[in-house]
Amino acid sequence: MTNILITGSKGQLGSEINELSVKYNQFQFFFTDIEELDICSLNAIKDYIKNKNISYIINCAAYTNVDQAEENKELAKIINADAVKNLATVASQNNITLIHISTDYVFSGDNSTPYAEDQKAKPMGVYGNTKFEGEEYVRNICQQHIIIRTSWLYSPFGKNFLKTMLRLGKEKASLDVVGDQVGTPTYAYDLASTILHIMQIISENSLFNNFGTYHYSNEGVCSWYDFATEIQNTSKNRCKINCIESKDFQCLAKRPHYSVLNKSKIKHIFTLEIPHWRSRIKHCIKRITE
Numbered sequence: 001m002t003n004i005l006i007t008g009s010k011g012q013l014g015s016e017i018n019e020l021s022v023k024y025n026q027f028q029f030f031f032t033d034i035e036e037l038d039i040c041s042l043n044a045i046k047d048y049i050k051n052k053n054i055s056y057i058i059n060c061a062a063y064t065n066v067d068q069a070e071e072n073k074e075l076a077k078i079i080n081a082d083a084v085k086n087l088a089t090v091a092s093q094n095n096i097t098l099i100h101i102s103t104d105y106v107f108s109g110d111n112s113t114p115y116a117e118d119q120k121a122k123p124m125g126v127y128g129n130t131k132f133e134g135e136e137y138v139r140n141i142c143q144q145h146i147i148i149r150t151s152w153l154y155s156p157f158g159k160n161f162l163k164t165m166l167r168l169g170k171e172k173a174s175l176d177v178v179g180d181q182v183g184t185p186t187y188a189y190d191l192a193s194t195i196l197h198i199m200q201i202i203s204e205n206s207l208f209n210n211f212g213t214y215h216y217s218n219e220g221v222c223s224w225y226d227f228a229t230e231i232q233n234t235s236k237n238r239c240k241i242n243c244i245e246s247k248d249f250q251c252l253a254k255r256p257h258y259s260v261l262n263k264s265k266i267k268h269i270f271t272l273e274i275p276h277w278r279s280r281i282k283h284c285i286k287r288i289t290e
């Protein structure tokens with residue numbers, strides 16, 4: 001039996017891994033969130049893993065409120081960077097493979113073609129900066145790591161853009177949504193399946209040495225406006241979506257204008273077929289409304 005610790009398991013990604021875990025009976029999962037294991041405490045992590053023979057840590061914990069992070073710099077850094085250092089230290093000292101999740105918001109958005117893993121990060125705000133700091137700790141401390149940068153996560157769980165659009169779409173006759181920020185939505189269910197697939201490949205191959213940084217999102221490209229329009233059409237909400245510019249949307253954090261991720265590496269190394277973003281919305285909405 002391979003033992004796996006999941007941190008931040010009550011969030012979007014952690015909840016999807018939890019649902020899918022029943023299909024993987026070669027793995028024993030230890031699902032934790034802040035109440036069971038606060039990753040900000042190095043000693044708590046050390047105590048938790050004692051006598052559990054953990055082989056993998058999947059870190060789904062994070063400070064994900066992009067706007068609030070601008071005013072809560074310290075807490076965002078503690079959770080997204082310092083706590084990740086704790087996990088990397090414990091993983092490295094105990095021969096554990098650390099699977100860590102990061103974000104498209106580590107990029108500035110200056111590209112006009114999809115970002116590859118080795119392109120220079122240049123975050124625009126506190127959230128992106130602290131996430132990049134966390135990545136660097138993982139790369140520098142824990143050789144056996146997989147960092148997966150993903151983008152625009154949505155699921156039936158927690159807070160996300162799709163759920164916000166479904167709610168506002170019922171409450172309002174029209175909604176203004178930015179059309180000049182382009183990226184790719186990622187169904188957290190697909191990312192969770194991919195993480196479990198990757199773990200299976202690594203655990204079946206003792207010679208695996210493709211550790212490092214990867215990009216994963218669904219296929220395709222769209223703006224938040226396109227995403228919102230597709231959500232409203234699929235959910236049959238009557239709300240009209242107006243396309244606006246970022247400068248006309250009031251918020252605290254700047255977001256990249258372009259954050260499409262190049263997924264060639266993950267597709268090649270782990271033999272993946274990735275569904276198009278448009279094809280996954282229905283699946284998620286069905287789960288929310290059933």
Ligand SMILES: NC(=O)C1=CN([C@@H]2O[C@H](COP(=O)(O)OP(=O)(O)OC[C@H]3O[C@@H](n4cnc5c(N)ncnc54)[C@H](OP(=O)(O)O)[C@@H]3O)[C@@H](O)[C@H]2O)C=CC1
Pocket residue numbers: 007008009010011012013014033034037038039040059060061062063064079083101102103104131149150151152153154158159
């Ligand atoms: N959401 C998105 O659009 C994207 C997310 N990502 C990355 O993907 C990963 C998963 O994101 P997502 O599932 O959306 O995140 P969520 O915000 O849904 O979940 C994060 C979970 O971590 C918990 N948590 C916070 N602090 C701690 C702590 N100190 N110790 C243990 N648990 C803690 C949170 O608890 P509580 O809710 O109580 O704070 C929450 O349950 C993150 O690394 C995120 O940066 C990347 C790209 C896009």
Ligand SMILES: Cc1cn([C@H]2C[C@H](O)[C@@H](COP(=O)(O)OP(=O)(O)O[C@H]3O[C@@H](C)C(=O)[C@@H](O)[C@H]3O)O2)c(=O)[nH]c1=O
Pocket residue numbers: 064065066067102103104105150151152153160161164175176177178181224249251255
């Ligand atoms: C709710 C809303 C948002 N927007 C804009 C604001 C913003 O530019 C964009 C997305 O808004 P949100 O605040 O929902 O999403 P945001 O918090 O920017 O989402 C990000 O979260 C972090 C955790 C990530 O890692 C990123 O990949 C990304 O998913 O849409 C509108 O234009 N109209 C609206 O009604």
